[in-house]
Amino acid sequence: MGKLRVGIAGLGTVGGGLLKLFADPRSRLNEKLELVAVSARDRSRDRGVDIGGYRWFDDPVELAAQRDIDVVVELIGGSDGPAKRAVETALQRGAHVVSANKALVAVHGLALAETSEASGGKLLFEAAVGGGVPMVKALKESVAGCRASAVAGILNGTCNYILTEMEASGRSFESVLADAQRLGYAEADPTMDVGGFDAAHKLTILSAIAFGTLPDFEHVRIEGVERVSLTDIRMAGKLGFRIKLVAKGALNDGAVEMHVRPALLAFDHPLASIGGSLNALVVDAEPAGQLTFIGRGAGAGPTASSVASDLIDLAEERAGHAFGRPLAQLSSAPRATPAERGRYYLRLMVADRPGVVAAISDRLAHEGISIESFLQMPAPEGPVVPIVLTTQTCARTAVEAAVSAMQALDVVVEAPYVMPVEVSGAHWGAA
Numbered sequence: 001m002g003k004l005r006v007g008i009a010g011l012g013t014v015g016g017g018l019l020k021l022f023a024d025p026r027s028r029l030n031e032k033l034e035l036v037a038v039s040a041r042d043r044s045r046d047r048g049v050d051i052g053g054y055r056w057f058d059d060p061v062e063l064a065a066q067r068d069i070d071v072v073v074e075l076i077g078g079s080d081g082p083a084k085r086a087v088e089t090a091l092q093r094g095a096h097v098v099s100a101n102k103a104l105v106a107v108h109g110l111a112l113a114e115t116s117e118a119s120g121g122k123l124l125f126e127a128a129v130g131g132g133v134p135m136v137k138a139l140k141e142s143v144a145g146c147r148a149s150a151v152a153g154i155l156n157g158t159c160n161y162i163l164t165e166m167e168a169s170g171r172s173f174e175s176v177l178a179d180a181q182r183l184g185y186a187e188a189d190p191t192m193d194v195g196g197f198d199a200a201h202k203l204t205i206l207s208a209i210a211f212g213t214l215p216d217f218e219h220v221r222i223e224g225v226e227r228v229s230l231t232d233i234r235m236a237g238k239l240g241f242r243i244k245l246v247a248k249g250a251l252n253d254g255a256v257e258m259h260v261r262p263a264l265l266a267f268d269h270p271l272a273s274i275g276g277s278l279n280a281l282v283v284d285a286e287p288a289g290q291l292t293f294i295g296r297g298a299g300a301g302p303t304a305s306s307v308a309s310d311l312i313d314l315a316e317e318r319a320g321h322a323f324g325r326p327l328a329q330l331s332s333a334p335r336a337t338p339a340e341r342g343r344y345y346l347r348l349m350v351a352d353r354p355g356v357v358a359a360i361s362d363r364l365a366h367e368g369i370s371i372e373s374f375l376q377m378p379a380p381e382g383p384v385v386p387i388v389l390t391t392q393t394c395a396r397t398a399v400e401a402a403v404s405a406m407q408a409l410d411v412v413v414e415a416p417y418v419m420p421v422e423v424s425g426a427h428w429g430a431a
């Protein structure tokens with residue numbers, strides 16, 4: 001068999017990284033594959049690699065339609081538009097597709113996998129999740145013989161970088177986000193990152209593969225990091241916790257629960273030490289036990305390396321099913337309700353007056369909630385001070401009731417911010 005002929009649609013951060021890999025004589029890519037065509041919005045942009053030897057297409061869909069291109073690498077991004085049309089076009093004619101597009105796979109993965117099964121064109125997307133960390137392959141291949149009960153991870157490098165840098169340097173959210181954009185971690189629209197949507201796309205993909213269920217993005221409960229403040233990071237730290245954007249899927253009694261949300265992790269939690277743009281995934285799977293995967297979750301080099309590994313799988317004819325098994329074997333699992341009980345962190349901004357703490361603890365006591373830790377710090381710049389506390393294990397509905405009672409107090413000057421305390425353990429639920 002001759003070399004597989006590859007076309008790349010999209011030459012942004014990851015596409016640029018892949019061009020460099022094709023140009024690197026130490027890379028195995030050129031042994032069995034040949035890059036023949038590229039498509040991007042701007043032909044003249046300097047990508048540090050000469051693209052003059054490749055056929056150029058202004059339109060990625062036209063590239064995808066070329067019958068002499070065996071593999072279309074889709075690095076355009078976005079769940080719809082040209083990325084989707086290019087992938088559909090390639091799969092419909094039986095070409096293979098390698099994509100780094102988590103939004104596309106999370107939202108339209110089922111329909112695309114149907115097209116792939118019908119035409120025989122493979123659909124691979126290792127680079128869509130976890131940058132350079134082989135999370136998709138690990139779930140599809142390494143734990144294929146296990147029953148996975150939970151996947152929990154840090155799946156967004158931008159948020160993790162922001163939270164880590166805020167803690168380390170005391171800089172503002174906005175200034176650290178600008179760094180993440182400069183370093184090539186952030187999505188073209190960074191609200192996809194900070195709003196939790198990017199992590200939710202990735203969690204959708206991982207949960208489907210881990211649990212053998214149909215991808216169900218609409219089912220993920222999503223909360224971003226926009227409300228996490230420097231005050232939260234510092235005060236949680238004094239209480240022994242680090243704040244992380246946690247993406248978690250769990251299979252309980254045949255029902256699937258998926259959420260992305262900022263949470264407090266005790267310093268000894270397996271995900272608490274994952275810093276900067278690193279991603280991590282912890283998988284609970286029997287009989288293997290708990291497995292942890294860690295590595296660089298964003299950026300040109302790590303993500304391009306995952307694209308390259310899919311390309312080599314295609315060239316060596318070991319590419320399997322898009323979601324790890326034939327679509328007919330994926331089940332439509334019922335949606336589980338969120339955990340009823342847990343430990344919670346509350347941050348209140350209050351007027352600095354006598355009796356405020358008593359009023360707050362009264363509202364908690366009224367709902368039968370016991371305080372585990374409590375912290376008030378002086379606020380030099382004004383009459384409003386932050387108070388934070390963590391609760392002992394209690395009913396979620398009790399916390400909701402207490403928070404709305406607190407909100408009615410005239411000394412509470414803004415809506416209390418609530419985050420769960422996440423624990424390590426069999427079900428990865430709140431404590």
Ligand code: HSE
Nearest residue numbers: 156157158185187298
């Ligand atoms: N914007 C993504 C992140 C890039 O920050 O993790 C990798 O998918």
